[in-house]
Amino acid sequence: MPVGNIAPPDIIHAIEGVEIGITAAGVRYKDRDDLVVFRLSETASVACVTTTNKCCAAPVLLVREHLQQLAGSDKSARYLLINTGNANAATGEEGYRRALQTCKALADKVEVEVNQVMPFSTGVIGEVINSEAIINGLDNCLASLSQDNWLSAANAIRTTDTIPKVASTSVVVDEAISYKVTGISKGAGMIRPNMATMLGYVATDAPIAQHLLQQMLVELTNQSFNRITIDGDTSTNDCCVLIATGDNQANLIDSTQHPHYQVLYQALKEVFLRLATLIVRDGEGATKFITVKVTGGKTVEDCCDVAYAVAHSPLVKTAFFASDPNWGRIVAAVGYSGAENLDADQVSVTLDDVAICTRGQLDPSYTEEQGQEVMSRPEITINIDLGMGEATDTVYTCDLSHEYVSINADYRS
Amino acid sequence: MPVGNIAPPDIIHAIEGVEIGITAAGVRYKDRDDLVVFRLSETASVACVTTTNKCCAAPVLLVREHLQQLAGSDKSARYLLINTGNANAATGEEGYRRALQTCKALADKVEVEVNQVMPFSTGVIGEVINSEAIINGLDNCLASLSQDNWLSAANAIRTTDTIPKVASTSVVVDEAISYKVTGISKGAGMIRPNMATMLGYVATDAPIAQHLLQQMLVELTNQSFNRITIDGDTSTNDCCVLIATGDNQANLIDSTQHPHYQVLYQALKEVFLRLATLIVRDGEGATKFITVKVTGGKTVEDCCDVAYAVAHSPLVKTAFFASDPNWGRIVAAVGYSGAENLDADQVSVTLDDVAICTRGQLDPSYTEEQGQEVMSRPEITINIDLGMGEATDTVYTCDLSHEYVSINADYRS
Numbered sequence: 001m002p003v004g005n006i007a008p009p010d011i012i013h014a015i016e017g018v019e020i021g022i023t024a025a026g027v028r029y030k031d032r033d034d035l036v037v038f039r040l041s042e043t044a045s046v047a048c049v050t051t052t053n054k055c056c057a058a059p060v061l062l063v064r065e066h067l068q069q070l071a072g073s074d075k076s077a078r079y080l081l082i083n084t085g086n087a088n089a090a091t092g093e094e095g096y097r098r099a100l101q102t103c104k105a106l107a108d109k110v111e112v113e114v115n116q117v118m119p120f121s122t123g124v125i126g127e128v129i130n131s132e133a134i135i136n137g138l139d140n141c142l143a144s145l146s147q148d149n150w151l152s153a154a155n156a157i158r159t160t161d162t163i164p165k166v167a168s169t170s171v172v173v174d175e176a177i178s179y180k181v182t183g184i185s186k187g188a189g190m191i192r193p194n195m196a197t198m199l200g201y202v203a204t205d206a207p208i209a210q211h212l213l214q215q216m217l218v219e220l221t222n223q224s225f226n227r228i229t230i231d232g233d234t235s236t237n238d239c240c241v242l243i244a245t246g247d248n249q250a251n252l253i254d255s256t257q258h259p260h261y262q263v264l265y266q267a268l269k270e271v272f273l274r275l276a277t278l279i280v281r282d283g284e285g286a287t288k289f290i291t292v293k294v295t296g297g298k299t300v301e302d303c304c305d306v307a308y309a310v311a312h313s314p315l316v317k318t319a320f321f322a323s324d325p326n327w328g329r330i331v332a333a334v335g336y337s338g339a340e341n342l343d344a345d346q347v348s349v350t351l352d353d354v355a356i357c358t359r360g361q362l363d364p365s366y367t368e369e370q371g372q373e374v375m376s377r378p379e380i381t382i383n384i385d386l387g388m389g390e391a392t393d394t395v396y397t398c399d400l401s402h403e404y405v406s407i408n409a410d411y412r413s
Numbered sequence: 414m415p416v417g418n419i420a421p422p423d424i425i426h427a428i429e430g431v432e433i434g435i436t437a438a439g440v441r442y443k444d445r446d447d448l449v450v451f452r453l454s455e456t457a458s459v460a461c462v463t464t465t466n467k468c469c470a471a472p473v474l475l476v477r478e479h480l481q482q483l484a485g486s487d488k489s490a491r492y493l494l495i496n497t498g499n500a501n502a503a504t505g506e507e508g509y510r511r512a513l514q515t516c517k518a519l520a521d522k523v524e525v526e527v528n529q530v531m532p533f534s535t536g537v538i539g540e541v542i543n544s545e546a547i548i549n550g551l552d553n554c555l556a557s558l559s560q561d562n563w564l565s566a567a568n569a570i571r572t573t574d575t576i577p578k579v580a581s582t583s584v585v586v587d588e589a590i591s592y593k594v595t596g597i598s599k600g601a602g603m604i605r606p607n608m609a610t611m612l613g614y615v616a617t618d619a620p621i622a623q624h625l626l627q628q629m630l631v632e633l634t635n636q637s638f639n640r641i642t643i644d645g646d647t648s649t650n651d652c653c654v655l656i657a658t659g660d661n662q663a664n665l666i667d668s669t670q671h672p673h674y675q676v677l678y679q680a681l682k683e684v685f686l687r688l689a690t691l692i693v694r695d696g697e698g699a700t701k702f703i704t705v706k707v708t709g710g711k712t713v714e715d716c717c718d719v720a721y722a723v724a725h726s727p728l729v730k731t732a733f734f735a736s737d738p739n740w741g742r743i744v745a746a747v748g749y750s751g752a753e754n755l756d757a758d759q760v761s762v763t764l765d766d767v768a769i770c771t772r773g774q775l776d777p778s779y780t781e782e783q784g785q786e787v788m789s790r791p792e793i794t795i796n797i798d799l800g801m802g803e804a805t806d807t808v809y810t811c812d813l814s815h816e817y818v819s820i821n822a823d824y825r826s
Binding site for chain 2: 052053054055056089090091092094124125126127231232233234235236312313314315318319321322324327328329331332333334335336339342343344345347357359360361362400401402404405406408409
């Protein structure tokens with residue numbers, strides 16, 4: 001059961017210049033939407049970040065190659081081709097050949113260069129992909145192109161996600177100008193039944209210069225998709241795409257100093273964070289949504305190290321599953337986090353508003369009842385103050401439950 | 414249930430120069446052995462390594478201070494004072510004061526300097542230690558000193574370990590000379606009910622120079638206790654001590670070139686490895702003992718990174734619990750291991766003798782039946798060949814079961 005508010009937004013803004021087509025191509029299962037095509041306007045800027053996993057999938061390699069080729073040309077990415085059911089990972093040269101084949105088929109149909117098509121795959125690892133099914137599904141996909149297909153697309157890119165993940169907002173940047181931001185994501189554990197996992201697609205109708213868009217995407221990803229963890233496993237297929245379709249050169253946002261930049265960035269961040277935390281809320285076996293907020297660090301790196309150590313610790317995560325205020329486990333994880341500037345006697349921990357550990361020792365005001373009460377909440381913030389400086393960082397995670405083991409142990413038996 | 418052969422050795426060699434006393438001091442529970450004193454001969458060399466956790470416990474701080482003070486003197490460590498039931502961790506200045514108090518009490522009784530006593534604590538974190546109980550137990554402990562108490566000591570230092578952990582061997586280094594090696598350890602998860610965890614004490618009657626002994630201990634620990642993982646959590650109290658009591662200056666082993674060095678080192682390694690792997694076999698909820706052996710690396714660091722990534726992955730561990738040959742998870746973990754020299758297309762994986770993945774792709778000879786069969790074994794070696802060079806490294810771990818979640822989630826409820 002996903003944790004907390006996971007409903008799609010009431011209003012999902014269409015983004016001018018982005019059309020989405022969907023079909024049930026039978027990549028792995030019959031009669032289930034599994035193929036999605038994004039068509040982007042000719043003037044759209046497109047930025048992309050891909051998994052750091054060195055055993056990355058064939059489509060990831062192709063996305064990188066295509067983007068590199070486009071960077072040296074006057075052309076831009078025009079189509080995203082996304083399938084679920086098969087990740088086309090650990091499939092060697094044959095996998096690469098098949099991914100390229102699907103890009104070519106689409107490129108031929110719509111008359112663009114092959115490197116203007118970006119392929120993405122998610123699903124089972126290590127099986128040869130049914131590229132024929134994908135190619136045969138293209139016509140249906142193209143026939144269904146529409147600006148209003150965001151929610152259907154969020155459903156179609158699911159593997160074992162229990163909910164579609166959509167976020168949408170609009171922002172007024174000027175008296176006369178407002179922009180829309182809409183995005184979808186998928187992921188429910190880093191790899192669930194070998195599902196190579198995280199995908200995110202966000203678009204805005206704001207005009208943003210390509211070089212700035214890429215820089216924004218890296219920053220936005222670092223504050224959202226790179227700040228969530230369910231089981232610490234990084235998939236072979238993770239990709240995130242940011243699209244800006246605006247064509248108004250007079251208002252082109254081309255630097256962080258542009259008057260529209262900050263407010264647009266915040267709107268994008270809101271959408272990214274929502275898409276990322278939805279993945280945690282839908283985490284495998286999750287019963288609690290946990291925010292690990294580290295303050296008082298000497299550096300952001302220290303805060304990040306500490307936050308991840310706590311968020312990854314199976315002992316911390318099982319304690320939260322059990323609603324057990326087992327603060328020694330949190331302190332131990334802080335200690336082995338590898339953070340450079342750390343003094344055990346300066347570390348304080350509060351759970352929501354309950355002070356548990358103050359400067360390395362049990363807080364004198366703490367009672368077991370308080371601890372039990374706060375731990376039983378479905379959404380909890382672990383505040384860790386390192387007492388060393390002003391830096392801060394936040395990571396989002398969920399608890400570790402019996403259900404997690406069941407999901408990951410039992411799916412094939 | 415511990416996995417595989419976990420019986421203590423038939424012969425546990427006494428080590429001349431090492432006497433052990435044990436008593437039920439009532440540190441936390443009544444009528445349970447919880448206090449152990451080691452008395453070492455005046456000429457013994459003593460080496461020690463301590464946890465890298467920056468939130469380390471008060472006794473760990475004291476051990477480091479005492480060893481530093483002794484290094485600049487002509488005196489050596491004469492007593493180890495070990496309690497279970499309370500880790501004296503996250504206890505601040507009061508914890509430090511109490512640990513020092515127990516050292517002083519023992520030092521006064523046996524007429525040594527306080528820094529010749531090394532304190533070790535294991536048990537619950539964050540509670541003030543009952544130092545009075547320890548001090549009151551010293552007389553009984555000293556009265557029971559004997560060379561034959563290794564097994565009883567292994568039992569006494571347990572927290573939630575289900576088995577005592579002992580290893581013992583003897584080795585002929587020369588026609589006329591043989592040495593004995595005996596050791597004990599404790600640990601069952603990195604922290605089980607907040608139990609601050611790993612302790613190891615190994616002694617030999619060989620004569621080894623102090624500087625070499627420390628160097629050997631670091632190397633031995635890196636190949637044993639630093640190559641096991643259950644849940645990836647590093648405790649606040651981990652310590653390992655190596656004692657060499659031999660007094661024969663004519664045969665003093667003072668360099669790695671000494672003719673007795675290699676064969677003695679191998680005997681020590683055997684004991685260290687046994688003590689370390691016993692901890693994994695007794696791992697929380699473990700149903701399988703897994704050896705992750707990485708070969709063909711360009712560097713040992715790469716091999717170590719890969720081995721730990723695989724051994725830590727909850728997805729790999731749950732797959733082993735389920736006896737599911739889910740090799741995609743292994744390949745994904747290899748990919749995100751952070752190893753510097755890695756080419757996905759060169760990675761091969763075999764489980765025991767079953768080739769699963771060859772150079773990044775499913776091995777053509779592989780069948781699901783073979784995979785199922787090998788995965789159902791209680792002891793499995795994951796062989797990962799990186800195909801990049803000659804380096805190798807090995808890590809030992811166990812699977813992740815429902816029982817792990819139960820043990821760590823339910824203990825206080």
